Amino acid sequence: MTTLDWSALTRSQMKRDLYARETYFREGLGDAEEILAAGLPAALRDSALLMLKPDGLAAGRLAPVLDYLDEHGFTVTAAREFRLQPFHWRELWRYQLTSATLDRLAVNELLLGAGPALFLLLRSAPGHQLPGTVRLSTLKGSATLEAQRPGTLRALLGQPNRVLSYVHVADEPADLLRELGLLFDADARRALLTGLAGGALTAEAKDTLDRARERFAAPTRSLTRANALDRVSRAVENAAPGPAAEAARRRLERMARGERVEWRPFLADLAAAGAHPDRWDLAVLGTYVIEYDEPGHPKVLTNPDPQTWASAPEQRETA
Known part of the structure; x- marks a missing residue:
């Protein structure tokens, strides 16, 4: 599939095994190899992905999210507004749905289709020990209110419950590639990767972001x-x-x-x-x-400890 070392993509052996068989990931990786070429390893190291979900936009959380990203050394390099379809969310959380109730699926399909989402590709400032995806995932914080730590993004945003979590991020470089393949067709995916390669917003992407800032400057819906x-x-x-x-x-x-x-x-x-x-x-x-999860049904995938990225990877075969 590629000569890129899997240790640059994930520190989870199970994720490697699952994604290697998945077309979403392979399509995202294939386009990234073509668009980013020799710059792919550095781009994957320095990049991150954040999505303002429909509830996050409706709650007027775009401005504080952008401020938080800026304060922590992330620059927006590509932006696209889009509509989540039911299959998007089911496939995005494919390896978590073993713990979700059918009622939660029904609520999420209502919620995620109720308005637009905003997809952002980001460039992390240099000098950090962790890849951009891993660093942002750590900064994001838990969706569970009781587990949120001060200073994390979700704690700052003040989400009202576990489902209304406002934002989603890719947890590792492999997830960024997979989600590009899942959420967008080839033309849109390549346009986003071109923005990432250029390191700055195109005029079209800047217009998208500016319009979103204006449209969602304040809450448009009550979520109480x-x-x-x-x-x-x-x-x-x-x-x-x-x-x-x-x-x-x-x-x-x-x-x-x-x-x-x-x-x-x-x-x-x-x-x-x-x-x-x-x-x-x-x-x-x-x-x-609703009851969120089925008891006794753990997630298939859990995130590896971020500190596994701070040390040399175990010796692995190239893909």
Whole structure:
């Protein structure tokens, strides 16, 4: 496939084994080899990827994210707005979905399709011990509120729950390549890599970023539980009376008491009652009331310790 040493891509043997068989990764790598040529190893070392998810843009978090990146030595070299499709998110988190409930899948599909996402390729300032992807992944912090440390990006952004995490980053260089292959067609992928090779925003990418700064300078949606619950409840009150509407109302009463509910049956009640809440409100409400993960089903892949990148890699075969 390539003469590039896998130790420049990942410190996870399992990730290496899985990605080597995957077309998303191979397409991303193939285009990167062609566009970046001899500069590929250095580019992979110095680059990072960050995506403002639809909830992050709607919450008005673009400006603080860009400020945080600048303060930590990251420069935006390419930017593209796009729409996440259901298969994008399922494939992006393919190796984590073993621990996700079907209700979480349903909520994420509502949420990630509710608005645009903003994809940024970044160049890390020189002189750091860790690759740009690994450094940014460490700075990002945990999606779990209780595990967030002061000074991390997610702690700064003040996300309301684990699903409304606002941002996504590639954890290692291999993930950056895979996500380029997954999220974009060949023309878009090559344009992004060309921006990365040039080290500065093109006029088109600068316009994309400037328009996003203006459009999402302030929150465009409320992501609070109370507001979402109120608006979804009003949609149910305006629906045709009947068993489905009554069942939906009972589930909403449980949500108001802070109880978790089965989400897909609730969606079925809404549909049967002819209730049509705003998609954003419905998606946001779901993030507060679903069970996130199936107990006893761990992720297939977990991130290697960042310190494995600070030391010489184990001897490995080239790919």
